[in-house]
Amino acid sequence: MSERRYFVMDEDKSTAFWQRYKEALKPGEEAMKAFLEEFGADNTWVSQGLGGESVIGLVFNSEPKNCKWLRVEKKHIDTGYVYVAFPNRRYLEGKHLQKQIGLLNTAMGRAADFSSWASHELGMYAERIGDGHISVSVAGYQKGRVILAVPMPNEGREPGFPAIHADLTEIKKSEFIALTEE
Structure with a gap:
């Protein structure tokens, strides 16, 4: 130690x-709300690192339909199951999602933590x-x-x-x- x-x-x-700090969070919260609405997701999947949290995927309460541009995994949580979707960058829509995730992480900056x-x-x-x-x-x-x-x-x-x-x-x-x- x-x-x-x-x-x-x-x-x-x-x-x-x-x-x-609360004021610094507001732009990130607005960007998060717009991001979730754009992709119809219920929440985001984050990764924790030394510099704070980063969004890496989308969380859906029900399985997304007709989304070959997403890599979907069914995850067990305390309340049941959720579907976690990551961008499949082989498709144009997946590349767009990856770009939007990057923009969201930039908008949130370090203020999330x-x-x-x-x-x-x-x-x-x-x-x-x-x-x-x-x-x-x-x-x-x-x-x-x-x-x-x-x-x-x-x-x-x-x-x-x-x-x-x-x-x-x-x-x-x-x-x-x-x-x-x-």
Whole structure:
């Protein structure tokens, strides 16, 4: 486990920061709604990565008909089955869907994931490559406050620790744990 430094933002600034995040989500939500309407899908299938979530396919509650340009898989979930469709790029419509997925992911940007958005917005994103693992900055909104945990960089192998944002105050690990406990 890598060493980390912990930060917190005061409540007033945290509330304003949370509202900025909600505003940053709106263009992505509108793009998502238009995307789902265009393809008649019920939801999207996402992939989770270090930079946040990315849309990779469509989810239908019933099997899509006459869609040879989709690769459809039947997936079992808690409430039953759904049909997950991925673009088949051998067909023009599949290429169009792939392009629209790319545009949707661009429109959503990093705003879909608060942790990634906040770390980058505050200029406090850092990563540390350790023995078989990668540790990255994480942020959250707990008990009305923005909190942040930033890994210490490896000596000589990575850029130095990011400049501390003016709105953040460094706290001890025990204070961080007290804020994040449910």
